[in-house]
Every structure is written in C-alpha cells, then in structure tokens.
Amino acid sequence: MAENSGLKLVDRDDHGIDRAFRADVLEGLRQNPKALPARWLYDDAGSQLFEDITKVPEYYPTRSEREILEARGAEFAASIGPGRAVVEFGSGSSVKTPLLLEAIDPAAYVPLDIAGDFLRAAAADLSAKFPSLPVYPVEADFMRRVELPEAVADIPKLGFFPGSTIGNMVPRTAVDLLRTMRETLGEGSQLLIGMDLVKDRAVLEAAYDDAAGVTAEFNLNLARRINRELGGTIPVGSFSHEARWNDDFARIEMHLVAQGDLSFEVAGEGFTMVKGETIHTENSHKFKRRSANTLLLAGGWTPVQRWLDSGERFSVVLAEATIPRTAP
Ligand code: AVI
Numbered sequence: 083m084a085e086n087s088g089l090k091l092v093d094r095d096d097h098g099i100d101r102a103f104r105a106d107v108l109e110g111l112r113q114n115p116k117a118l119p120a121r122w123l124y125d126d127a128g129s130q131l132f133e134d135i136t137k138v139p140e141y142y143p144t145r146s147e148r149e150i151l152e153a154r155g156a157e158f159a160a161s162i163g164p165g166r167a168v169v170e171f172g173s174g175s176s177v178k179t180p181l182l183l184e185a186i187d188p189a190a191y192v193p194l195d196i197a198g199d200f201l202r203a204a205a206a207d208l209s210a211k212f213p214s215l216p217v218y219p220v221e222a223d224f225m226r227r228v229e230l231p232e233a234v235a236d237i238p239k240l241g242f243f244p245g246s247t248i249g250n251m252v253p254r255t256a257v258d259l260l261r262t263m264r265e266t267l268g269e270g271s272q273l274l275i276g277m278d279l280v281k282d283r284a285v286l287e288a289a290y291d292d293a294a295g296v297t298a299e300f301n302l303n304l305a306r307r308i309n310r311e312l313g314g315t316i317p318v319g320s321f322s323h324e325a326r327w328n329d330d331f332a333r334i335e336m337h338l339v340a341q342g343d344l345s346f347e348v349a350g351e352g353f354t355m356v357k358g359e360t361i362h363t364e365n366s367h368k369f370k371r372r373s374a375n376t377l378l379l380a381g382g383w384t385p386v387q388r389w390l391d392s393g394e395r396f397s398v399v400l401a402e403a404t405i406p407r408t409a410p
Contacts (some may be wrong), residue, residue: 089106104312104349111353111361120336120364123300125307130194131300143246144284146396147276151178151244153183154389154398161387161400162272165189167234167345169267171224173197173204178244180211182274189237190216193325225258227265232263246278246396249333249367253377256367259383264403271403273383278396281369283327285395290325290334290366298323301336304363314348324360333371336364374399 095102102120110118124132136144164187170179173195183191191208195201198221205219218231230239241263248256263273290297301323308314321338328335337360345354355361369377374397375385383401390397 099349100310104137107308107312107348108351111348111351115360117187117356117362117363120365122307123304123364125303128300128303129362131303134296138287138294140292142289142393142395143276143278143295145260146391146393147244147246147398148177148181149391150186150389151181151399153391155181157387157389158185158274159181159187160306162186162240162274165237166240166272167192167230167237168240168242169194169234171263172243172245172247173200174208175244176207176277177205179204179242181232182242183208183212183215186240187238190218190234192218192220192230192234194220194222194228196221196223200208204260223260224266227262230266230341234273241267241271241273241274243378244276244398246276246366248275248377249338249369250277250365252365252370253367253380256377257380260304260378262381264382267403268401273378273401273403275399275401276373276377276396277369277399278366279394280332280370280373281395283329286334286368287325290336291323295323297325297336301338301363305338305361308348312349315346316346316348317346321361331365331367332369333365333367335351335362336366337362369397371397 096102099405106119106122107113110116135141166188167190168183168188169192171194174193193201193204196405201219201221205217209217214231218233220228220231222228253260302318302321302399305321309316309318313359320341324337324339326335326337340355340357341359343355345352373387377401378385378401381401385399385401387400388397
C-alpha cells in the first residue's frame with residue numbers, strides 16, 4: 083500500500099517494511115561484490131550524521147563551496163543577471179541558498195524536494211529571509227522531469243545544485259539527471275552546480291574518514307538501519323569503515339569491511355562474508371576541469387564559467403542549456 087508519511091511516499095508491506103529498501107538491500111547483498119545504493123544512508127540518524135560531517139575539520143567540501151558562494155557574488159550577478167527563477171534541486175540549505183539569492187536578485191525561488199516537510203521548512207525559512215521574493219516549493223522527485231509552477235513559466239531559469247551531490251552518482255546516472263534537469267528547466271536556462279575536485283589522495287581519504295569517526299558512524303548507521311528496519315542480525319561491531327580512493331574512476335568509495343568471517347540474516351535471508359570482504363556503500367566522484375566539462379556536455383549543458391575556492395579544492399560551475407556552436 084502506498085502511504086504518504088508526510089515525508090516521502092513510502093510503499094510499506096503489512097509489517098511496515100519499506101519495500102524498496104528491502105528489495106535494494108537484498109539485491110545488493112546477493113551481489114558479488116556486495117553493494118548498496120547510497121541513498122539509504124539518509125534516514126533521520128544518517129541525515130543528522132551527514133550534517134555533523136560537514137563540520138569536521140577534514141571534510142572540506144562544504145566550507146570550500148561556501149567560500150566560493152560568499153566571495154563570488156558579484157561575478158555570479160554579472161554572469162547570471164537579475165530576474166531569473168532559481169530552481170534548487172533539493173531543499174535549500176540555510177547557508178548556501180541565501181548567499182546565491184542575495185547575490186543575483188532573482189524573480190522567484192522554486193525549491194524541489196521529495197521530502198515535503200524539509201521542503202516546507204526550507205521554503206518558510208527563505209520566505210522569512212527574503213520577504214519580497216515569491217517562493218514556490220514543489221514536492222517532487224527531481225530525478226524525473228518536474229512540472230514547474232505556472233507562475234514561473236515565462237521567467238528564465240537558473241538551476242542550482244550545490245554540494246557536489248552529482249558526484250554521488252555514477253556517470254550514467256549523473257548524465258541522466260543532467261538531461262532531466264535540462265528538460266525541467268527548458269532551453270536557454272542556466273545551471274550553477276558544485277563539483278568537487280580531484281586532489282591529493284591522503285586529503286580525500288581523510289575527508290571521508292575523519293579522526294573523530296563521524297563518517298565511520300554515518301557508514302555503520304546503514305548496517306544499523308538494516309537491522310532496525312529489516313529484522314537484520316548484522317554484527318555491526320564486526321565491521322569497520324573504510325574510505326578508499328579508486329583512481330581508475332576518480333572516486334572515493336565508502337566500504338563496510340568484515341573484520342572476520344561472519345554470517346547474518348536480513349529479512350529472513352542468510353548471508354555470509356569472509357574476512358576482508360566489503361559492502362560498498364557510496365561513491366563520491368571527484369572531477370578535473372576536463373572531466374567536469376565532459377560530464378556537463380554529455381548531459382546537455384555547455385560550461386561557461388568556473389570558480390574555485392582559495393585552496394583550489396572545490397569548483398562551482400556555471401553552464402548553459404545551449405547547443406555548443408562546434409561541429410556535431
Ligand atoms: C552528500 N555528498 C555530496 C557527500 C559527499 O561528499 O559525497 C556525502 C558524504 N559521504 C561521506 N561524507 C560525505
């Protein structure tokens with residue numbers, strides 16, 4: 083039965099189990115190597131742990147992106163101009179979105195999010211900060227084409243997708259999303275997107291394995307969530323968190339590593355793992371200028387400008403939904 087929890091549309095069985103979660107977990111644990119979709123990291127505890135990650139000293143992306151948004155307002159204003167409808171993919175964060183809105187003098191703000199309560203809270207927050215800015219929240223899954231409110235139909239759009247969330251998708255999914263964004267926003271629109279950069283392996287691995295162990299908790303919380311929600315018996319204490327740089331695919335991978343041979347059940351199904359075997363739980367792709375450009379172009383966006391923070395750790399890229407005037 084599909085039920086609206088007030089948060090997300092969740093399809094639960096008679097025992098209250100989220101069917102999609104169970105299907106993804108069972109399918110992922112049957113695979114070799116074992117891998118789970120990263121989106122399941124974000125239950126309430128996981129979302130709070132991610133917020134905590136953004137404050138640990140090793141995790142530079144949030145601070146670096148904020149520095150760009152704070153420092154480059156005048157350049158954003160010059161390149162984007164006033165009067166656009168800013169369409170944010172995900173509910174606006176309390177810090178990043180106001181920095182952009184203050185800089186560019188938009189005509190409207192349209193946050194899109196699948197989580198209705200976060201969306202409404204973020205929209206109310208923004209309305210309080212910008213009382214004369216029309217705000218039109220839309221509860222929707224932005225991985226699919228979204229019908230934007232009639233009120234912004236004739237206004238040029240600026241898509242805003244900060245945080246390097248695009249990096250959590252494998253390129254095929256990222257390209258699908260970029261193309262979908264283009265359909266949602268329309269021809270002639272612009273996109274301002276955060277993309278994290280390739281850098282020293284030690285810096286990257288530390289950012290995803292902080293000394294205080296917050297990222298480890300974030301990763302282990304997925305095993306706890308499986309135990310809680312799917313009647314799992316995963317011996318969480320027998321797993322350790324690992325952040326591993328995969329140079330071939332230019333990405334940090336998070337894994338849960340079995341510390342010994344072990345067995346457990348999830349939703350009544352048995353699984354075994356040998357010592358050292360892992361469950362792959364997240365990818366976080368990092369970009370160079372060319373790989374970022376290639377991804378954007380493959381998704382139908384022509385990059386036009388790029389800003390870096392002072393430490394050159396993170397980039398914010400402005401792209402346009404125009405056909406590049408080069409040979410096909
Ligand atoms: C949400 N996303 C951009 C984060 C990242 O950096 O890939 C998720 C994260 N995983 C571990 N630390 C942060």
